[in-house]
Amino acid sequence: MRGSYERLTIAGKQAVWAWAFLAVPLVFYGVVRFYPTAQAFYLSFTSWNLLGEARFIGVDNYVRLTQDPVFWKVAVNSFEYVALGLPISLVLSFVIAYYLDRVRFGHALLRALYFLPHLTTAAAMAWVWRWLYQPVPVGVFNGVLADIGLPAQPFLRSTDQALPAVLAPAIWAMLGFQVVIFLAGLKAIPRSYYEAADIDGAGAWRVLREITLPLLRPTLVFLIVISSIAFLRIFDYVYNMTNGDGGPLDSTKPLVLSIYQTAFGRFDMGYASAQTVVLFFILLALTLLQMRLLRKPR
Amino acid sequence: MTISLAWADRVAPGRIVAWTVLFLGGVVMILPFVYMLATSFKDNSEVYDLSLLPRHPTLENYVELFEKTAFARWFLSSLLTSTVTTISVLFFDSLVGYTLAKFDFRGRGLVFVAILSTLMIPTEMLVIPWYVMAKTMGWLDTYWGIVFPGLMTGFGTFLMRQFFDSVPDDLIAAARLDGLNEFQIWWQVAMPLVTPALSALAIFVFLGNWTAFLWPLIATSSKSLYTIPVGLAAFSGEYQTQWEMVMTGASVATLPVLFVFILFQKYIVNGVMLAGLKG
Numbered sequence: 001m002r003g004s005y006e007r008l009t010i011a012g013k014q015a016v017w018a019w020a021f022l023a024v025p026l027v028f029y030g031v032v033r034f035y036p037t038a039q040a041f042y043l044s045f046t047s048w049n050l051l052g053e054a055r056f057i058g059v060d061n062y063v064r065l066t067q068d069p070v071f072w073k074v075a076v077n078s079f080e081y082v083a084l085g086l087p088i089s090l091v092l093s094f095v096i097a098y099y100l101d102r103v104r105f106g107h108a109l110l111r112a113l114y115f116l117p118h119l120t121t122a123a124a125m126a127w128v129w130r131w132l133y134q135p136v137p138v139g140v141f142n143g144v145l146a147d148i149g150l151p152a153q154p155f156l157r158s159t160d161q162a163l164p165a166v167l168a169p170a171i172w173a174m175l176g177f178q179v180v181i182f183l184a185g186l187k188a189i190p191r192s193y194y195e196a197a198d199i200d201g202a203g204a205w206r207v208l209r210e211i212t213l214p215l216l217r218p219t220l221v222f223l224i225v226i227s228s229i230a231f232l233r234i235f236d237y238v239y240n241m242t243n244g245d246g247g248p249l250d251s252t253k254p255l256v257l258s259i260y261q262t263a264f265g266r267f268d269m270g271y272a273s274a275q276t277v278v279l280f281f282i283l284l285a286l287t288l289l290q291m292r293l294l295r296k297p298r
Numbered sequence: 299m300t301i302s303l304a305w306a307d308r309v310a311p312g313r314i315v316a317w318t319v320l321f322l323g324g325v326v327m328i329l330p331f332v333y334m335l336a337t338s339f340k341d342n343s344e345v346y347d348l349s350l351l352p353r354h355p356t357l358e359n360y361v362e363l364f365e366k367t368a369f370a371r372w373f374l375s376s377l378l379t380s381t382v383t384t385i386s387v388l389f390f391d392s393l394v395g396y397t398l399a400k401f402d403f404r405g406r407g408l409v410f411v412a413i414l415s416t417l418m419i420p421t422e423m424l425v426i427p428w429y430v431m432a433k434t435m436g437w438l439d440t441y442w443g444i445v446f447p448g449l450m451t452g453f454g455t456f457l458m459r460q461f462f463d464s465v466p467d468d469l470i471a472a473a474r475l476d477g478l479n480e481f482q483i484w485w486q487v488a489m490p491l492v493t494p495a496l497s498a499l500a501i502f503v504f505l506g507n508w509t510a511f512l513w514p515l516i517a518t519s520s521k522s523l524y525t526i527p528v529g530l531a532a533f534s535g536e537y538q539t540q541w542e543m544v545m546t547g548a549s550v551a552t553l554p555v556l557f558v559f560i561l562f563q564k565y566i567v568n569g570v571m572l573a574g575l576k577g
Contacts, residue, residue, distance in 0.1 A: 011402065017480040018401040022409060025394045028450050033416045036427030043426065050430070096323065099316045106321075112563055113324030116331070119566070120555050121509040123527035124548035127534045128334045131541050137346040138541060140333060172327070177570065184571035233422065236511045240531055256422050256512070263426050264516055276423035283420055 043273035061274035085231040097182030118176035126240035129169040159251040185219030225290040338546040359546040372529035380507040395458025416452040461495040498569035
């Protein structure tokens with residue numbers, strides 16, 4: 001064995017080492033990533049409650065999705081999380097980054113203040129926000145409203161306000177990430193562009209529209225895709241702010257909570273798998289869109 | 299004259315206003331933390347008092363939290379699972395990243411694309427098969443069950459491959475002439491050159507696992523095995539009317555993260571920028 005290794009060419013020896021290094025990881029990726037992915041697709045065509053054998057039922061789960069009013073509600077909610085969360089967070093984070101980029105004094109401290117919420121445990125922050133939303137005399141938000149003479153708001157207890165109320169901390173946590181990415185993008189714009197614009201006497205607004213934003217395009221595309229995916233996958237906040245049921249009356253229930261309840265509350269594994277496949281294809285479409293938009297123009 | 303102009307330019311009123319608004323915005327961003335911490339030091343009679351600072355600060359809530367609930371145990375669970383995962387990810391992701399960056403062998407491109415493609419698979423799609431696997435193997439409700447899905451990551455492999463790419467080939471060839479085997483070259487020569495990347499990856503993986511919620515929620519059912527976020531969710535549901543206790547639990551979950559952030563701010567922010575630009 002030793003002898004045969006010694007007789008190998010340098011390239012041959014390299015290949016032996018490479019596959020030796022990759023052996024355990026390849027088993028891991030096969031068993032813990034690829035096989036489960038295939039299984040999720042397979043299960044989506046079955047009816048299975050974890051007991052006994054999964055029964056193949058073709059596309060029935062997918063047909064059921066289209067006829068399930070709760071799933072439609074879930075799809076609309078998920079869309080709302082993205083449609084509200086994406087523009088609000090991006091506008092806020094861009095404005096913050098745009099001004100923060102010019103600040104030298106205390107730059108790191110200011111950046112830290114905005115970034116901190118991004119790192120912290122969402123489950124813990126969900127409970128903090130839930131507390132802030134409580135009715136008087138407990139909740140801070142309603143306390144402030146009362147102080148300035150405005151009527152108390154139900155927030156998490158109202159079918160209209162609950163979704164934005166759950167989304168707010170998710171946006172709050174997302175801002176720091178977006179600000180940091182925007183800052184990196186802004187820093188990458190060569191100073192000479194601004195100097196040239198200065199000589200031309202272009203105003204701040206024109207510089208923003210004609211230099212900064214176009215040159216930030218890759219950053220923007222990246223953030224739009226990453227943030228959409230994040231808002232689409234919202235779970236920790238909803239679970240912790242609504243007792244895990246996405247209420248009141250399913251008004252806050254997003255796709256991932258629906259998957260969780262279907263699989264681990266009702267053990268309807270096939271139907272839950274079909275929902276994960278839907279999520280997979282939405283994420284795939286977003287990723288492909290990003291690759292297409294970012295392809296270097298020739 | 300030029301100096302005073304530059305000075306005037308720097309402290310122009312517009313800039314002061316912008317700075318002040320940014321600062322106030324930053325303060326608003328951390329207000330939830332401030333409220334959380336302040337309330338964790340209040341006793342029950344003061345919770346309904348909206349004033350920020352406790353009048354009679356007390357550590358009573360922390361004492362009660364650690365004496366009456368399993369928080370200490372959950373803290374250790376989180377520490378254990380996050381540490382084990384981080385060590386495994388650092389080892390395997392850098393080993394695979396190095397192999398893909400520095401070895402020339404047939405199938406390298408395919409392996410790289412295969413591992414990269416796992417970035418497209420959402421965790422939410424895998425939790426059902428993982429649960430089935432863990433149930434079959436008897437891993438449910440064990441620490442191994444919590445950690446096994448995260449022992450290697452496509453993201454870390456991709457990141458480490460980029461960094462090993464910039465390690466000079468000559469250095470590796472020289473080490474080979476010195477009689478080091480390939481494992482020693484990776485461990486003794488290449489690894490020390492990528493410590494900044496390793497640190498950034500370590501922080502991300504650790505924090506990611508410290509805050510992880512969905513999989514630990516699914517993988518554990520006995521209270522003693524909960525990680526902090528899962529334990530906090532169960533505990534808060536039970537103690538809901540005692541908000542000072544809920545805020546104390548949330549503080550205990552958050553303080554290690556604040557601590558890591560204050561220590562490693564630069565690594566973390568640079569790491570995010572890097573990951574963002576590479577993404």
